[in-house]
Amino acid sequence: MRNLAVTIFVLFLPLLAKGAESPWRLGMALGYGERGNPLVASDDIPVVVDLDIAWFGKRFFFDNGDLGFTFHDGRRVTASLVARARSDQVFFGRANFEFVNISLAGDALEDDAPLELPDRDFAGELGFEVLADGRWGFLQINAFHDVTGVHDGYEVSLDYGIGLRSGRWYFEPGFRLAYKSAKLNDYYWGIRIDESNPVLPTYEAGDGVNTGLRLNASYHFSKRWAFRMAVDYEELNDEIAASPVVDRDNVVGYFAGISIDF
Numbered sequence: 001m002r003n004l005a006v007t008i009f010v011l012f013l014p015l016l017a018k019g020a021e022s023p024w025r026l027g028m029a030l031g032y033g034e035r036g037n038p039l040v041a042s043d044d045i046p047v048v049v050d051l052d053i054a055w056f057g058k059r060f061f062f063d064n065g066d067l068g069f070t071f072h073d074g075r076r077v078t079a080s081l082v083a084r085a086r087s088d089q090v091f092f093g094r095a096n097f098e099f100v101n102i103s104l105a106g107d108a109l110e111d112d113a114p115l116e117l118p119d120r121d122f123a124g125e126l127g128f129e130v131l132a133d134g135r136w137g138f139l140q141i142n143a144f145h146d147v148t149g150v151h152d153g154y155e156v157s158l159d160y161g162i163g164l165r166s167g168r169w170y171f172e173p174g175f176r177l178a179y180k181s182a183k184l185n186d187y188y189w190g191i192r193i194d195e196s197n198p199v200l201p202t203y204e205a206g207d208g209v210n211t212g213l214r215l216n217a218s219y220h221f222s223k224r225w226a227f228r229m230a231v232d233y234e235e236l237n238d239e240i241a242a243s244p245v246v247d248r249d250n251v252v253g254y255f256a257g258i259s260i261d262f
Contacts, residue, residue, distance in 0.1 A: 023055050023056050023057055024054070024055055024262075025052065025053075025054040025055075025056070025261075026052065026053060026054075026261070026262040027051070027052035027259055027260065027261045027262065028049065028050070028051050028052070028259065028260055028262075029049070029050040029051075029052075029228055029255070029257045029258065029259035029260075030048070030049060030257050030258055030259075031048070031050070031228075031255060031256050031257015031258060032046070032047070032048055032255070032256065032257065033046070033047040033048075033050075033230075033253065033254045033255025033256060033257075034046055034047060034253065034254060035047060035251065035252075035253040036248070036250070036251045036252045036253060037091055037251075038091065038236060038240075038246045038247065038248045038249075038250070038251055039091050039092070039117060039245055039246065039247070040117075040244075040245055040246065040247040041247070042091070042117075045090070047253075047255050050228075050255055050257065050259075051064075052064060052261075059071075059073075061080075065084060065085065066082050066083070066084045067082070067083045067084075068080040068081060068082040068083070068129065069081045069082075076132055076133060076134055077130065077131065077132045078130070078131045079128065079129070079130045079131075080128070080129045080130075080131075081126070081127075081128060081129075082126070082127060082128070082129045082142075082144075083124065083125070083126050084124075084125050084127075084144065085122050085123070085124060085125070086122060086123040086124075086125055086146070086150070086151070086184075088120070088188045089120050089121060089122045089123075089188070092117060092118070092119065092120040092188075117245060118191065118192075118195045118200075118245070120187070120188050121150050122150070123146045123148050123150035123151050123187075124146070124147055124148040124150075125144040125145060125146050125147060125148075125155075126144065126145060126147045127142060127143045127144030127145055127154075128142070128143050129141070129142050130142075136162070137160060137161055137162030137163070138160070138161055138162070138163075139158070139159070139160050140157075140158070140159040140160075141156075141157070141158055141159075142155070142156070142157045142159075143155075143156045143157075144156075146183075146184070150187065151183055151184050151186075151187035151188065152183050152187075153180070153181040153182070153183030153184025153185070153186075153187065154181045154183075154184065155178055155179065155180050155181065155184060156178070156179045157176060157177065157178035157179070158176065158177045158178075159174065159175075159176045160174055160175055160176075161173065161174030161175075161214075162174070168219050168220045168221075169217065169218070169219050170217065170218045170219075170220070171215070171216070171217050172215070172216040172217070173213075173214070173215050174213075174214050174215075174216075175211070175212060175213050175214070176210075176211070176212040176213075176214070176234075177209060177210070177211055177212075178209065178210045178211075178212075179207070179208075179209050180207060180208055180209070180210065180237065180240075181207050182205065182206045182207040182239075185205040185206065185207060185208060185237070185239050185240060186204055186205040186206070189203075189205045189239070189240045189243040189245065189246065190203050190204050190205045190243065191203040191243070191244055191245065199244075200244045200245065201244055203242070203243055203244050205239040205240065205242075205243060206239045207237075207239065208237025208238055208239040208240065209237050210234055210235060210236055210237050210240075211234070211235045212232065212233060212234040212235065213232075213233045214230065214231065214232040214233070215230070215231050216228070216229075216230045217229050217230070218259075223261075224260055224261050224262075225258070225259070225260055226258070226259050226261075227256075227257075227258055227259075228255075228256070228257060228258075228259045229254070229255065229256040229257075230253075230254065230255050230256075231252075231253070231254045232251075232252070232253040232254070233250060233251075233252050234250060234251045234252075235249065235250050236248075236249050236250060236251065
């Protein structure tokens with residue numbers, strides 16, 4: 001029902017954005033994909049609907065969950081103050097808000113002993129985003145800190161990509177580096193004394209750097225309709241990979257489907 005309500009909202013939202021220069025960017029892709037779940041004995045997260053909902057005003061903007069204020073808007077470089085929700089919690093919950101779909105994480109069992117994964121909360125983060133682009137591609141640098149007191153940590157990331165066009169095909173390879181502080185890592189992947197048991201011993205995670213590669217590709221049938229696919233690989237840092245609740249050192253995601261831009 002939630003997905004149906006969101007779909008109806010997306011279909012009718014363009015009626016509110018009249019004019020040649022609409023501030024809205026609206027799109028939806030239907031297909032299938034999965035996002036790997038590194039938690040022990042947990043199922044990967046299926047993705048069947050991928051939504052693109054964004055609004056850009058003169059200074060303020062909303063971009064798929066991020067709320068921002070652009071204080072520098074140059075020809076090649078923009079800088080913004082951005083608020084967002086930390087997405088690591090989706091692995092521990094049953095709702096995958098990052099991909100806007102409802103999915104099950106799976107119950108965990110190891111041998112005959114019940115394994116109860118610890119609870120983790122969403123964190124609200126505030127930070128800076130700098131975007132630069134040119135013929136060489138585009139570069140995005142982010143720095144975010146928890147402002148809700150959930151983990152009190154921070155993350156600094158660098159994301160590079162380049163667009164390549166060939167006829168109706170468009171390819172966008174890229175890579176990402178993300179430094180995660182010890183407080184951020186330990187909150188989501190550490191095991192406190194009151195959470196520990198013979199299956200999950202206590203564990204304190206330190207800081208580390210995640211690395212990632214991705215490839216987005218699309219074939220445009222028309223201005224609005226396209227076939228889209230994406231593959232994403234993220235290597236977890238050693239501190240996350242060594243956690244008792246983690247059974248793999250990477251997260252792999254993929255999606256393929258038909259999309260429409262409104």
